[in-house]
């Protein structure tokens with residue numbers, strides 16, 4: 035029996051398409067997409083393998099998400115931004131990038147623009163919470179928790195998902211937001227580029243003695259990369275990226291020794307620092323689907339593009355993709371065209387590819403350049419930093435990339 039959110043129990047006979055769209059995955063991308071359809075007449079079912087409590091009250095997972103201005107604009111129009119308390123929002127006013135022991139830094143700030151900051155910091159936990167708080171108010175969206183989508187199948191006439199309890203549901207369109215390791219993507223035969231960097235990201239928060247002034251630091255060392263990102267109050271998020279073979283050593287480091295190391299990396303600019311959360315680790319695997327659609331099927335969020343976090347674009351991209359797919363669907367539906375038609379999905383695919391391919395490739399180059407220890411790579415990153423520092427249009431271009439003013 036299928037338990038649908040709001041506690042009514044439902045049977046969906048095959049071919050009775052109670053839902054126009056079935057979304058797989060109640061992560062931030064799936065929930066944002068569902069929310070973006072609430073001003074249409076389409077009925078949406080979100081299927082999530084976790085139980086309702088997990089989605090309703092997400093746990094802290096160490097991820098502090100840097101959001102662009104474009105993302106804030108989308109989140110505002112979806113009602114998500116105002117659902118996050120101000121005390122949970124951080125502001126990136128400036129960023130400093132350094133390489134190895136070189137004294138120079140590449141600096142970015144908002145001078146020359148009318149922006150109040152480069153971007154915003156909100157924890158993944160708060161984003162997920164806001165996404166759910168907003169979407170659960172809609173009568174058009176139902177949830178099916180605690181069920182995994184085991185298989186998907188589509189043809190000219192319908193799309194079907196089979197759940198872990200064996201039940202099959204029919205719908206007009208499946209939208210998969212089922213993570214970078216999407217099972218449904220594989221079942222639909224969509225080829226996917228996958229890069230396992232052999233590196234692990236370790237994240238945690240720290241309390242600082244001195245104010246961080248909203249400055250983000252990205253320090254590309256020879257063995258590890260350390261990023262320090264400003265959160266609300268005197269809190270920072272620390273992101274250590276290291277070879278996976280050394281990750282356990284970092285995880286086992288006593289808190290005081292780890293704090294001392296971070297203090298040293300940032301030249302004691304933040305005064306005494308203490309750990310304020312546990313440590314979380316994420317192995318780094320980037321993915322890019324060959325195309326973001328198939329017959330009556332579309333991919334959004336990490337299922338479409340799973341980014342390396344160094345350029346902080348994963349959720350930003352996922353959100354803009356979810357938003358644009360919803361706009362294409364609504365446009366078609368309003369003009370009484372079939373919203374699941376390949377033409378509609380192709381338009382989303384082209385638009386999202388145009389945005390994501392350069393970011394995906396660019397991030398890959400940055401990672402390669404800044405994680406190799408050979409002499410050529412060290413020389414190249416010094417050259418890149420030097421040129422970017424002195425050629426204003428380059429640093430302006432990077433700043434534009436960082437802020438992404440327009441969604």
Ligand SMILES: Cc1cc2nc3c(=O)[nH]c(=O)nc-3n(C[C@H](O)[C@H](O)[C@H](O)COP(=O)(O)OP(=O)(O)OC[C@H]3O[C@@H](n4cnc5c(N)ncnc54)[C@H](O)[C@@H]3O)c2cc1C
Nearest residue numbers: 059061062063083100183212213335336346347348349350
């Ligand atoms: C350390 C770190 C730092 C990051 N920093 C940033 C940043 O600064 N800026 C930024 O923009 N992004 C950042 N990201 C990326 C961002 O966290 C992700 O892009 C985003 O969370 C992905 O959301 P999603 O909804 O696409 O996928 P997910 O959050 O993975 O959600 C997928 C959902 O689908 C469900 N699911 C999966 N399979 C099934 C199934 N078969 N049936 C039912 N349900 C299923 C899962 O349970 C899950 O709830 C970072 C990531 C990491 C790891």
